Amino acid sequence: MVLAIETSTVICAAALVENGRVLSEHSLNEPHVHSEKLLSLIDNVLISRDTHRTPVDAIAISIGPGSFTGLRIGLSVAKGLCYAWNIPIVPVPTLHALAWNCIIYNIGYNADYVLPMLDAKRDELYAAMYLKREHDLEEVSPVRAISQGECLGLVQHNHRTIIIGDAVEKFQMFAQQQSPGRTDIIAPPPEQRYCTAASVGILGERMLREGNTAKLASLEPAYYKEFVTTLRVVDCTTTTLGE
Known part of the structure; x- marks a missing residue:
């Protein structure tokens, strides 16, 4: 268990x-x-x-x-x-687990590919591409942080691709702007996207x-991007009365 x-x-x-x-x-x-x-x-x-x-x-x-x-x-x-x-x-x-939603819950049963995506901010997405088989998935593009344009380039014309994840709406808007009227990109209802x-x-x-466990002491999250902080510059100049 x-x-x-x-x-x-x-x-x-x-x-x-x-x-x-x-x-x-x-x-x-x-x-x-x-x-x-x-x-x-x-x-x-x-x-x-x-x-x-x-x-x-x-x-x-x-x-x-x-x-x-x-x-x-x-x-x-x-x-x-x-x-x-x-x-x-x-x-x-x-x-990979996100893409497995399509297998477990029979989402997009007639799709050829599954494109899971998460919002990576700064106009980027975390994305991967999987070939959808009856009871399994085959990775055809590995997980990486890419631009929306690169992500759209993963979608082959005339092959139905289901997109899933919290970046679906963001990507749908971009795809419609770049390729209006495409019908080969489909998305499940919002409640099935996470x-x-x-x-x-x-x-x-x-x-x-399959024996794919990890060493506890050294295991770290797979971020795929460096952590970036934004610093707010504050003017700390003091003014002496009378100046």
């Missing part, structure tokens, strides 16, 4: 997965609550199952890209639990069987 954690976007979620089935899942779609609510969500999914009788075998964590703060919070909690329970950690690529803990858990369970 795998405990899955998703904190890469505005979604804060936890799920229990066993043999490809979602046993329990709790999630919140609220900004800036990850540090406050994540542990209670994990408690809820554990309480819903008798984990004392059937202990958790590993933790699958959405490792990035995504919100820098959200990724750090999720990984810190996952590491703490892995150390406490002496179990392995499975770092699940966030965009990565879920269930997807992280199902993919994480598969990775665990």
Whole structure:
């Protein structure tokens, strides 16, 4: 049984997965609550199952890209639990798990490709491209931070591509401006566009069987971009009375 954690976007979620089935899942779609609510969500999914009788075998964590703060919070909690329970950690690529929504929930069943995307700010997207098979995905373009123009270049004409993620609306507007009237780019309803803990858990369970675990001490979030801060310059010049 795998405990899955998703904190890469505005979604804060936890799920229990066993043999490809979602046993329990709790999630919140609220900004800036990850540090406050994540542990209670994990408690809820554990309480819903008798984990004392059937202990958790590993933790699958959405490792990035995504919100820098959200990724750090999720990984810190996952590491703490892995150390406490002496179990392995499975770092699940966030965009791969996001693309897996299409397989798990049968989203865009007639699409040829899946293009998961997250907003990377500064007119960029985190994106990857997957060839959609009946029960699997094949990566054809790796995860990277790219411009919207580069992302549009990944979409082949006359091949239906489903776009999924929190950058969908942003990309749709850009695509319509650049290629008006295209019908080969499709998007699911807003409620189906976010990565879920269930997807992280199902993919994480598969990775665990393949031996794809990580060293706890050295594991870091996969940011794919350098952290950039904006400094506000304040005029600290003092003026003496009478000058």
